[in-house]
Every structure is written in C-alpha cells, then in structure tokens.
Amino acid sequence: MTTANGGAGQAPALLVLEDGRTFRGRAYGAVGETFGEAVFSTGMTGYQETLTDPSYHRQVVVMTAPHIGNTGVNDEDPESSRIWVSGYVVRDPARVPSSWRSVRTLDEELTTQGVVGISGIDTRALTRHLRERGAMRVGIFSGPALDEDSGSDRASLLARVRAAPQMKGASLAEEVSTAETYIVPARGERRFTVAAVDLGIKGMTPHRMAERGIEVHVLPATASPDDIRAVGPDGVFFSNGPGDPATADHPVALMRSVLESGTPLFGICFGNQILGRALGFGTFKLTYGHRGINLPVQDRTTGKVEITAHNHGFAVDAPVDRDSETEYGRARVSHVCLNDNVVEGLELLDRPAFSVQYHPEAAAGPHDAAYLFDRFVTLMEAQRA
Known part of the structure; x- marks a missing residue:
C-alpha cells in the first residue's frame, strides 16, 4: 500500500x-x-x-x-x-x-x-x-x-x-505473525513453559514473562492444537494483533481447544477479543478506538484504577453488570475503561483463563498493569499444584 x-x-x-x-x-x-x-x-x-x-x-x-x-x-x-x-x-x-x-x-x-x-x-x-x-x-x-x-x-x-480497503472485515494477524516458532529463554531458573500464539506480539511481552522464569515458545498465528500440545506448556498466551476479530475464526477455534484442555490461558488486546468470541460474545468496532499510554482502567476484582497503554479499535460486547453463562462456565467482565465503560478484561470463574484489552507489557509505559503477568504465574502454580 x-x-x-x-x-x-x-x-x-x-x-x-x-x-x-x-x-x-x-x-x-x-x-x-x-x-x-x-x-x-x-x-x-x-x-x-x-x-x-x-x-x-x-x-x-x-x-x-x-x-x-x-x-x-x-x-x-x-x-x-x-x-x-x-x-x-x-x-x-x-x-x-x-x-x-x-x-x-x-x-x-x-x-x-x-x-x-x-x-x-x-x-x-x-x-x-x-x-x-x-x-x-x-x-x-x-x-x-x-x-x-x-x-x-x-x-x-x-x-x-x-x-482503499477498510479495517472492518480485515484479517491481518497472519500478515504480521512470525513464520517460524522461536524460543525466548527464561531468565534465571526456568519455572514454567508457555506457548505464545503470535497474532502480532510485541517484543517486550515474552521478555516480561521471561523475567518471571517462563520459557516462551512463540508460535505462528497458524499454529494448530497439536503444535501447542507439542510444547508441553504450563500455560498458553494469545497476543495483541491487528485487524477485525470477527474474521479471526482460526484463533477462536484454537483458543476453544485450549479452554477445553483446561490449560491456564492469558490473552491481551486481540487475545481478549478472541477470548470474547470463544465464549460466545460478539465484537464491535469502536468509533475512534483507544490508543495511547494514559487510559484509566478499573480492575473490578480489586477496585484498583490503573493508567494503561492501549491500541485497539474493536471491543468485546459483553454485559458489565452481571456474570454470563458460557460453554466453559461462568464468565465475568473483570476490567472496564473509566472513560467510556468499554470492556477491558474478561475472566472465567470455573476455568483458569483471563484476558485484558490493553498492554500490560508496558512498552513504553506505564507499569501499573505488570501484575497481570504475576496473575498468570499464579494460575499456572495452582494448576501444577
């Protein structure tokens, strides 16, 4: 173009x-x-x-x-x-x-x-x-x-x-994803292994996991359930990425296979929208989106307000006032944007899975949401126990 x-x-x-x-x-x-x-x-x-x-x-x-x-x-x-x-x-x-x-x-x-x-x-x-x-x-x-x-x-x-083509209806994740699997080694002792599905991953994201003793196997967007199982992961991660989530049928099917396996799951940005679709929610295009490093989000599980980094033009259409029954158990909106009440996070109450719509890897900041990687570690620890 x-x-x-x-x-x-x-x-x-x-x-x-x-x-x-x-x-x-x-x-x-x-x-x-x-x-x-x-x-x-x-x-x-x-x-x-x-x-x-x-x-x-x-x-x-x-x-x-x-x-x-x-x-x-x-x-x-x-x-x-x-x-x-x-x-x-x-x-x-x-x-x-x-x-x-x-x-x-x-x-x-x-x-x-x-x-x-x-x-x-x-x-x-x-x-x-x-x-x-x-x-x-x-x-x-x-x-x-x-x-x-x-x-x-x-x-x-x-x-x-x-x-020129519009963003609505665009399928772009495969255009930005890695062509081959690569590994980001854990820093220090390896505590866990994570399979990260690259839908447009930022370099800082596997780095943040590596800091916590996680060996990250970054897989192409075209990865299959067998590719994920071959890693033998303690957890599976779905990254950020471009395009309309309504077109992302393969990542949705891949995430459903992870949910069925019971493996701890964490998604950010595009990964949040993929989780929304996997749970049966719709997605929609925001008028002008959220982009920047200064957007206020409330973690509804703690009441804490975080200043966060965003880049998304689509959002999940899920009820914020009640829990929802899904094929994989009860789901809840865990985070909301305080500017417009847009869904900024989801969590399953009966399976080890959660996601957020923003960028906790915090490049170039802020760092308020770094705890989400620790929350992922906690899920993997509980599953191992």
Missing part, C-alpha cells in the same frame, strides 16, 4: 480523509503515497514503540502530542523488526534529537523504512475531526507535483482513498 522514493526534505504533502477533508503540510519521512485507517494516539512519549507495534499494521497514526522525534531513534526500544504503521502524522517534528541513546533521527528512520508521513498540519483539528466522525480511511500524498494540484486532482486522490 506504500510507495516511496526517499528524501522528504521540504516536499509538499497532502492528507486526504475519506469524507473529503484535507490537510496540507510538508513531507516527513519518505516521499510518495500511502493509504490506511486514520487513528490517533494520545501518548506523549514512546513513539518508537508505537511505530514498531504490529497492531498498527495498515493504520496511519496521528500523534496528538505536538513535538515528536525529540529523543531520536535507538536500536533497543523497537517492539519488532520493522515499522508497521502505514503512515505517520505529526505537527512539529524535532529538528535535532536530544538523547544519549539516539543513533539516528526519526525522519531518517521513516525514510529508510519507506514510511510516508506528513508534518506541519494542525493535528489537534485532525484529532477532533476523528473523534467526531470516527476513524476512517486516509491517504497521504507527497512530492513536488502537489505544488500545482487542482480540484480535479484532489477528486482523483479522494477516489483512491475511498477505494
């Missing part, structure tokens, strides 16, 4: 939303064109983790913080081997990065990886527009020819944006 020829410089750029609204700015990163779903992220830091999160596949990310790129780019913080966003939108990119960890500028990184972006636009106005109208398809176009664009040219660009 992206073409680029590098070297943005001061080339003009145009952002075109599918409802016809446009924003004119300057190229940031690669010069060319790109398409995707326009979404906004409220994080003031952690842009490198955002860019490399596979959950952002086929999305054009608008940063609400006005200054981006201040700390440059390093080789320690990426959450995967590449940038996954389809495009990047910022207001005031840093002219010179200021961090002892920086090895290159963000502009250079975007250009090298062929990511088309735009800078110098009113990102506050764009964010307000997306909040009112909802996430929608968008195109970013940059290059010298835009200096003389006409009304007919814009009509042509708008038609191309509207021809």
